[in-house]
Amino acid sequence: MKMASIFVTTGATVTFKRLIEITLDSKFISHVQNLGYTKLIVQYGSQPDGETLFKSLLEKLDIKSSLVDNYITGTTLYGFQISGFPFTNDVKSIMESSDLIISHAGTGSILDSLRLQKPLIVVINTNLMNNHQLEIANELENSNHLIKSSSEISDLLNKIDKIQITTLVSLPKPDFSVIDNILQEI
Amino acid sequence: MGKFEIEVAVCSFLVIIIVLCIRLIFALPSLKHHQIKTSPLKSIEDKNVMVLLGSGGHTGEMIRILSGSNTIPKVHNLHFITSSGDSTSLIHLKKFINETNIETKTESLELPRARKVGEGFVSSIISTVKSILFTFIQFSKLKIKPDVLIVNGPGTSVPICYYFFLLKFLGIGKTKIIYIESLARVNDLSLSGKLCYLISDRFIVQWNKLQKRYPNSECYGIMV
Numbered sequence: 537m538k539m540a541s542i543f544v545t546t547g548a549t550v551t552f553k554r555l556i557e558i559t560l561d562s563k564f565i566s567h568v569q570n571l572g573y574t575k576l577i578v579q580y581g582s583q584p585d586g587e588t589l590f591k592s593l594l595e596k597l598d599i600k601s602s603l604v605d606n607y608i609t610g611t612t613l614y615g616f617q618i619s620g621f622p623f624t625n626d627v628k629s630i631m632e633s634s635d636l637i638i639s640h641a642g643t644g645s646i647l648d649s650l651r652l653q654k655p656l657i658v659v660i661n662t663n664l665m666n667n668h669q670l671e672i673a674n675e676l677e678n679s680n681h682l683i684k685s686s687s688e689i690s691d692l693l694n695k696i697d698k699i700q701i702t703t704l705v706s707l708p709k710p711d712f713s714v715i716d717n718i719l720q721e722i
Numbered sequence: 723m724g725k726f727e728i729e730v731a732v733c734s735f736l737v738i739i740i741v742l743c744i745r746l747i748f749a750l751p752s753l754k755h756h757q758i759k760t761s762p763l764k765s766i767e768d769k770n771v772m773v774l775l776g777s778g779g780h781t782g783e784m785i786r787i788l789s790g791s792n793t794i795p796k797v798h799n800l801h802f803i804t805s806s807g808d809s810t811s812l813i814h815l816k817k818f819i820n821e822t823n824i825e826t827k828t829e830s831l832e833l834p835r836a837r838k839v840g841e842g843f844v845s846s847i848i849s850t851v852k853s854i855l856f857t858f859i860q861f862s863k864l865k866i867k868p869d870v871l872i873v874n875g876p877g878t879s880v881p882i883c884y885y886f887f888l889l890k891f892l893g894i895g896k897t898k899i900i901y902i903e904s905l906a907r908v909n910d911l912s913l914s915g916k917l918c919y920l921i922s923d924r925f926i927v928q929w930n931k932l933q934k935r936y937p938n939s940e941c942y943g944i945m946v
């Protein structure tokens with residue numbers, strides 16, 4: 537059996553509660569376990585409400601958790617492992633070892649995932665006012681670099697099914713000679 | 723005051739306005755359409771380069787841009803400016819400095835934002851003017867006059883860009899401004915971008931359709 541893992545990131549500053557709620561849902565977990573995933577890692581953000589929410593959702597799933605290497609970790613009755621942590625300076629190594637990334641629409645998280653060429657689903661936070669994050673997600677979805685989802689659990693599950701059979705296009709590497717030329721010319 | 727004095731006052735006022743306008747036309751980089759491209763007298767390595775690191779996402783993008791550059795590590799006088807209290811930017815910067823092994827100075831300044839999120843138009847003009855004055859004081863204390871300033875659009879960019887433009891307008895500064903708009907701006911410029919559009923020497927956006935809306939901007943695709 538493959539050990540496939542999903543990484544969920546809500547961004548470090550503002551807690552995207554809805555994303556934590558829909559991924560720590562029994563419907564979500566049984567769905568992804570059926571697809572062959574065995575592990576879920578959640579970055580719930582540095583705000584205290586993120587950790588509180590994460591812990592209460594684990595309780596709701598009847599999971600006894602303990603603190604292992606700064607991760608709050610527990611396992612479901614069916615052997616699905618869930619871990620969570622607030623923030624790391626080395627998010628890339630976690631992304632590197634993940635097989636699917638479900639992220640908020642922050643530019644940093646999107647770029648980190650795409651530069652590592654990981655399958656990426658971006659969940660849109662409709663609660664954010666003046667939502668230009670939606671623009672970048674739209675644009676990158678149009679060019680097939682990622683798949684976008686609403687924050688409804690049914691939509692997210694559809695998109696997880698879709699990403700299993702979709703070949704995403706990798707993001708072209710940036711041309712760093714551009715900034716060098718600008719600096720030389722100025 | 724007699725009629726004559728009023729006429730003199732009005733005339734001198736008009737002359738001052740006209741002189742200021744002419745000076746503005748010469749100072750505005752966006753109006754230099756027929757600039758002859760010659761290689762600069764001083765190479766970038768010997769110039770004083772200042773980089774502004776803003777909040778979260780902006781810092782992330784700036785570090786991505788700089789970390790790919792072959793020129794930045796060769797700059798002898800490289801200064802980073804961060805807002806005091808912005809520890810996340812400092813962590814990113816430390817990591818970047820360690821990885822690239824560059825020599826640089828970092829100043830943490832108390833930088834006011836040009837506007838608060840959700841502020842109205844008039845009050846945002848007032849707070850912009852206030853923040854320019856505050857930045858003016860901060861930077862005159864700092865005594866660094868960079869040849870090149872690189873910003874990528876956090877709220878703190880606006881007063882800093884206007885400060886160095888003002889020095890140029892007054893003929894006591896020569897800072898060239900490179901403005902790089904965030905990748906998150908696809909359809910329209912940020913407010914910072916709009917405010918700095920005309921006073922930047924190079925204005926770079928990362929999406930072609932945005933470049934089409936702003937003809938003075940340049941686009942080379944995604945830079946981060």
